[in-house]
Amino acid sequence: MEIEMKHDALIVSKTDTKGRITYGNSYFIKISGYSEKELLNAPHNILRHPDMPRAIFKLLWDRIQAKKHINAYVKNKTKNGDYYWVFANVTASLDNHGNITGYYSVRRAPSHKGIExxxxxxxxxxxxxxSGGMDASLKLLEKKLQQEGVNYDEFLINLQK
Known part of the structure; x- marks a missing residue:
């Protein structure tokens, strides 16, 4: 069953460099269906829904490990198997020397048009x-972006309008 995110709510979480959850705001805890104790130190992919292409997470990890932010539409799975969609912004957290110390994500309600x-x-x-692995999936995405005449970031921002 789909859970619709509150339009004005934000989901915030932080992870360490290995993707283990180190912080989640109260709305993140509530919507996930997990307790704070269950979430802390758990891998963030505990929420990964099987409908999510691996290629999207590859793009996400490549970008944030390069210390760049990324937006993504993500379908998350709750503890009881329900799901919810988010429009996520993920960035690397850096120390004073520019070293990555973890990752920070703020998610908000996605547009209905974007989800479709x-x-x-x-x-x-x-x-x-x-049929063809992650490379085939990435090529399909690249083809879609070329057809739209936009890059990945522009595509997502346009969907969120």
Missing amino acids: IIQRLYREMLQAEM
């Missing part, structure tokens, strides 16, 4: 991953 388009795209990407 992203669901179709993610289904196609998952099919490409099953």
Whole structure:
């Protein structure tokens, strides 16, 4: 069953460099269905929904490990198997010397228009991953962006409008 995120709510979480949760705000805890104790030190991918293409997470990790921020539409799974969509902004947390100390994510409610388009795209990407691996999925995404005449960031921002 889909859980719709409150329009004005923000989900905030932090992880260490290995992706283990070190902080989650109260709304993150509530919507996930896990207790704070269950979430802390758990891998963030505890929330990964099987409908998410691996290629999206590759893009995310490549970007944040390069100390750049990224936006992504993400379908998360709750403890009881329900799901919710978010529009996520993920950045690296840096120390005074510019070294990555962890990652910080702020998620908000996604646009309904964006979800409709992203669901179709993610289904196609998952099919490409099953038949040709992650490279096939990434190529499909690149083809879609070329057809739209935008880069990944512009595509997502346009969907969120």
